[in-house]
Each structure stands twice: as C-alpha cells, then as structure tokens.
Amino acid sequence: MKDVLSKVLDFASGKFGAEYVEARAQRLFRTMLTLKEGRVEAARQGLENGTALRVLVKGAWGFASVGSLDSKVLVEAVSDACKMAEAASSRLKTPLKLAEAKSIEDKVTLKPRKDPSKVSIEDKIDTNLSLNEAIMSFDSHVKSCTIDYLDLTGTSYFMNSDGSYIEQGKLYVWARAVATAVEGDVLTFSREEIGSTSGYEVFDVQTPESVGKMVAERAVGQLKAKKPKGGTFPAVLTPNFVGVFVHEAFGHLAEADLTLSGSVLGDKLGKKVGSDFVTFYDDGTVKGAFGSYKYDDEGVPAQKTLLVKNGVVAGLMHNRETAQKFGAKPTGNARAEDFHVEPIIRMRNTFIEPRDHSLEEMFEGIKFGYYLKSFRGGQANLDGTFQVGVQEAYEIVNGEVGKPVRNASISGNTLETLLKVDAVGEDFELWPGRCGKGQTAFTCDGGAHTRVKEVLVGGSA
C-alpha cells in the first residue's frame, strides 16, 4: 500500500503544487445483526475497500473519496481533489494553514484476546440471543426487545506529505439493546449500549445477562414512574449522566472548530467558568475504551487533553487547522468515520475528574430534587444552552432517593451550570456511546457522581 499511496502523493504535489496531501486507504470488514424479540432479522457481513484523499491547494481544502485502492483510480481521484480545492480557493479570504505535526512511521497491530473477525456468526448470534433472553424473560410487562450488534475490523493506511506513514488496525465491538414495557396506557422505553476497542472479550465483563437485566429492570421500573415537575431543582448526576452532560454541555463548545464558530467559549480560555470542583478531560488513551485509538486521522498521536482545571478553561480539542489558528498544538482529535468522509474534530473519552465526596454527603440536605441516573440523548448549542434527556431518574426527598420519574430532561446554560457544581464524588465510570456531528464517532463519557445546586428540569406535570 505504501508504494501506491506515495505515488499518489507525489502526483498531487508535483502536478498541482499541493501544499499538503493526505491519503487514508482502508479495508473494513463488518458483521451486523439485528434481533427483534429473538428473531434474527438478518445476519449481515460485508467488505469495503476505499480511499479518502485530502489536499490543501492555494489555501483551500479539496477532498475526494473513492471505493478503490487501485493506483490509477487514486491518481484520478487526487487530481479531482486538487481541482476541487482550486475551485474553492477562488473566493478564499484567509488561506488555511496547518500546525506542525511530527512525522511518524509506525505500524499499530491490535492484539485482542478474542478477535471478533475470528468469532463465528453462530457464536455472535448466541451471545445476542442470551441478551434478548435476559430482557424478554425478566418480566411479563416487557413486550419488545430490539438488539443491534456491530463489529468492525480492518486496517487504515495513512500517509501524508509531511512524511508520515501509519498502518493502524481498527477494531470496534458494539451492541445496543432497547426494550419497551407496557402496562395499560403506559409505554416505557429503555436502552443500553456495550462498546469496546479491546475485543469480543467485552462480553465476558459486560455479560449479556447483566446488561439485559439492567435494560429490562429499567423498562419495568419506569411503568410506575410519575411525570417530573417542571422547574429548577437541585440534582445529583450519576457517572453515566454527568458524562453526557460534560460531553454535550461543555465538550462540544471546546471542539476548536465550534469555538471558532462563535461558541460561548470563544473568549474564555484561561478564564474561570466553573466551580473549583470542575476538572474535565478528553482522553484518547484509555485502554480498550470505546473512544480510544493510537493515532487520529491526521496521523497525530492521541493524548489525554485537559479541558478544564478547577473551573478554569485550560485547553481545547484541536485538529491541525484549528491548532494553527490558536497557536496551539494538535491534540489528536481529528477523526473520520471512514473513507467516505473527511476528518473533523471529535471527542474521545470525555469525563469529569473524581474528587472526594461520598454519595451520602451529596444527597444530604436536599429537601427536594432529582437523582438523574441514565441519559437518553442530548444536544448542545453554541450559545451554551444544553439539553440532556433522561431515561431513568428518581425524586430525592429529604436526602433519600424516592419515587421514579419518567421522560424528564434537563436544560440550562453551561457556563451558569458549571458554577453550580458543588460536589464531585470519588467513584469513576466510563460509558460507551456514539456521537453525531454529521458523522458518527464512537466515544465514552463518564466521570464521578456530581451534584448541581440547581438545574432546569423539563416535565409535563
């Protein structure tokens, strides 16, 4: 592959005078399953080859994607990309530049204990059938269960005109179980995901039985739940919930492309935006975590990036283009879902750093509030307004966890809310998820139990 890519790069630099050229060739193999109440809808497997070519010509980006690894096709495609960049450059006001990045030659071979590409489809079906069984047999109120399973294995061959050549294995194992429970007119919904970059052995830790029980228990528990009161209340957030809050409410604003686009963090670098308890990281190096990798899709090593230290904004997540604009170093956050798309700034494993509050201390003194246990989606806005949906929550009454509530969500302004964080626990969990920003990225979110003095809870009661 190295010779083919090097020929393509030389052609773009030689014939079109491209300032920067990058090729990312991939072979990707996927297995996918969908089970509905234990019925296997279709066992699916497939193979794709393709190459993404990205060039910088006269300060503008050109990009081409083709489903091929053939040098003739790639030379044509890179010419296309250069011509596209030239066309775009005609109205450019400020030519784009890239921050320096060390050139790297490396071959990253993954060593899973259980390589998903070597596990038979029969075994994968059986694993997912036991997950289904754990859910459907939990309680007669559970009426439906959909399980989606995906594993992706393959290799990325990355080369750029700065002299990097990286062969990197890719491995993802993911499953999602969704259940509904019904009682009279009440319909509840519960979802959980499993995700790992270590291998199929993730199912030995997160067993189908334990995950299935969690999903079913929640669907049934929510049947007795009441609607939340709308208004401002104190809240205790679990690692699962606070992770999504950190990701949505702060993380997206600290993606440097969005910061540059006018997010409220634009002028906040080095400034205090949260209470002293608030320290956030985005870490691409957590072993086996769903958001981890060795090199990003610009060939920059992943790292542990400090975003907020004791309430003060300490850094942003960069690609090479935004790092240049900020005079910062690239942080290895440039990710592309596959060869069909270009790399953009994405989070990896994002979390709030644990402190030393016990769970009892956090509940103490709350007369009425909410214990937000598990999220259902969330979304950020550049003005700092966040929304996180709730799939499992409880009332807190006089310092004790009380009755379940359903279909709540929380919202507020990030900068106001971070100042209201007044306790962070000593525990730590990371939960796998998927983030959408035009493309899908596999991520983890998490941290420690966190208390917020007050947050807006949306409810219909």
Next chain:
Amino acid sequence: MVALKQEKLLSTAESAVKSALKKGAAEAEAYVVESCSTMVGIERGQIAKSSRVVDQGLGVRAIVNKTVGFSYTNMLDDKKALEEAVEKAVSAARASKPDKDWPGFPVERSFPSVKGGFDKRIVELRADDLVEIAGLILDSAEATDKRVIPVEGGVSASYGCGAVANSNGVAGFDSGTVIDCGLATVGNDAGEVTPVCYELNTERSYDIDPEWVGREAARLAASSLKAKKVETKCITVIFVQTALQELLSFTLINAVKADYVQRNQSALKGKIGERVASELVSVYDDGLLEGGLRTGKFDGEGVPHQRTPLIMKGVLRGFIYDNYTAKKEGKESTGNATRGGYWSTPSLEANNFHVVSGSKSNDALVDEVNEGLIVYLLQGAHSSNPASGDFSVVGAPAWKIEKGEIAYAVKGAMVSGNVFELLRNVSGLSDMERQVGALVSPWVRVENVKVIGK
C-alpha cells in the same frame, strides 16, 4: 460527474441473484447503487473546501430454509469480490436462525411513473458553478446583518441511481438528482451569542434560491439577539417545518410504522378508525409526491411507491408497511422499505410524510395568537420517548408571540409534552407547505403546550 449506466446496474443485480440461487439459496435479492456527490463548503465566513464523493456497492439478501443472510461489497468492478459477497450472504443465512414468519420476497408489480425526480442540469453542475452558488448564499447573509457569523454551510449536487432485482422476477431501475443548499448562522453582539440558526433549500430539480437561504439564515440569527427568559406556563406554540420535522421524526413517524405497531412500541396500536388528532389534521405518506425528496418509482425491496392515507381529518386510517410487516397482516406493502445504502438491509421508513396544509397564511396563524411561542429548531428531539411520544426539548431559536405580534427572542425555553396530545390540540395549519427531510408540511399551531422557562 460520472455517467451511471442502467444496464450495468441492473445486470449486476440480476447476476448476483442468479449466482445466489446457484450457491444454494432458495430465494435471493440484490440491490445495487451508485452515487456521486459534489459539494462546496462554507466554513466560518468563507468558502474554504470542496469535495467529491463517488460511492457504489452491492447488497445481497439470500434465503436458506427461511433464514435470512445478507452481505455487501463496494467493489463492483471486481468479479471475485462480487462472487464473495454472494457467497457470504448464503453462508450468513446458513449460520443464522430460521424465521418461521418469513413471507418470501415481494412479487413483481408494475411501477408507477413519477414526476420531478431527475434534472439533467444538476448532473452537469461543476465545482465552479457550486462555488458561485455558495458565494450567493454567503454574500446575501453578509449583506443582511453584520452581527451574524455564517458558521457552516454550502451547496451540494448529487446524482444517484439504484437497481433492485429478486428471484420472483422483480427488476427495477431508478435514478434521481438532489440539490441542497443551506447555511448555519450565529448572531454575536457585544458578548451575546445566539443559538445556531439554520435555513436550507433542498430540491430534486435545479430550482433553488441560495440568496433567500443566506438572507433568511442571517435574519433568524440577527433577530435571535436580545433574548429573554420566559415564564413557565401552558401557551400556544407554532412549530415551523424545521422544528416539526425533528419532533415528528422521533415520535409520530415511528408510531405509524407497522413494525412499531405490531411489536407494542406504538401508542397508536389498536386505534385505527379512532380520533387521534384535531380534525384539522390530515397526513399521507406519499412516495409519489411530485418533486418530493423521497419520491421514486419503488422502494428498497422493489415494491412500487404509493400514496398512503394515515390520518384523515383527525381519524387514524392506516400505517406504513414493508413486505414483511404487511404479509404478517395479510396485506400488501405500502412501499416503505428504505435502504440506508448498499451496506444495509431494508428498514421501514416514511417516504414523504405529508401533513396537508390548511387555509390560513403564516401571518394569520401568528395574528390570532394572544400569548405564544414560535419555534424554528429543537434541541434534543432525539431524546424523546419513541414508544410513548413524550418529549422534553429546548426550542431554539424561538420567539415569543404577544397579542398577535412576534415580540422578542427567547432563550432556554423548554417545550414539554406528548406528541399525541399535541396532535389533538392543533388549532391551525398554514397554507404554505415546504419539505424538510422526509416531512412536507405547513406551519402547525398547537394550543396549551407546556413551556418551561425560569
């Protein structure tokens, strides 16, 4: 753009079907697609990138003893890869579990003719032409208001075609074009940042208004400045199409899918013939709508598209079906099996979800509101409960309506409720329809919606 050939696509599909039968499949189906998309992008106030994505692939479903296997590849020019894909579909079927309800693939039915799905002018657009269109968007946004940052946007021109063939004699080919332009903006004035505003224009024929897109996106951002918080209370809410599309995608559109209904995931189960919405509300799923974004001759299984009545004057009349869910009830598919791409098996989706317009102008809809909110986009619609239709989202951008006038922008207003309650409380639909994704609708006004402010 590359020219894509009907004969080649159809013959690739047909030979994959034959090959699967030869390899031991009892039934087989193949889907082949090719697409080419050219894009010019606006980033932070300038045109800074352009891309071309050429994609193609084959997806094969093979049935062995009522067991379904599927495989795909994107290497259409590689005979060996195609054979391997067929092989893997058959072996996946052998490895999987039988489905006693498997009804067989659809049988051949004649395809309708559709209008307005293809425009040669879109195929002929080059990057230079798209740069010019993107320039119009940008210029008109900048000329509208200096306090507005054109954050992200651009224009894309796409051409795609697909063929479906199966062992029951279904053989179809269809092609289409789409041109899409849009701009996301943020207003920024003296430290005040607005939520992201967005305007777009997507058409099947080369008939877009990029200047309107730029102007409108900038106008929304500029008028989102000086936002205030609102009180918590139940008021009237007008949902603009862009907001309605987000809300319905995660609630009502799922609730009319036969799969959701049959599997106890829809609050509409067992309610055919019952009143489920205000009598002002009529909804079709229309795969034949002229110029509709999801209009085409047939669906992902080769079943002809049709116009399916779902809610007529507030009464629930029907659901949408693919072949599997239809046969389960002894019915015919409504042509709603959708392919995400060559890598996916068909799934049940709406084609053009058409909420029929009313008789009032947009302005008249606002005039009649004493106290209300007009919402353009929602934050967090995907966190709705897809089974019950309960939602709790942020309306942003949104404006307060007082005594028939749009009074001021609001910030952080949550809108909470249940989509079926919302449908019953519809008090007006405007006479201006537009399409946003799978939704074609007018503005929709709803009474007594819980808005949570401070």
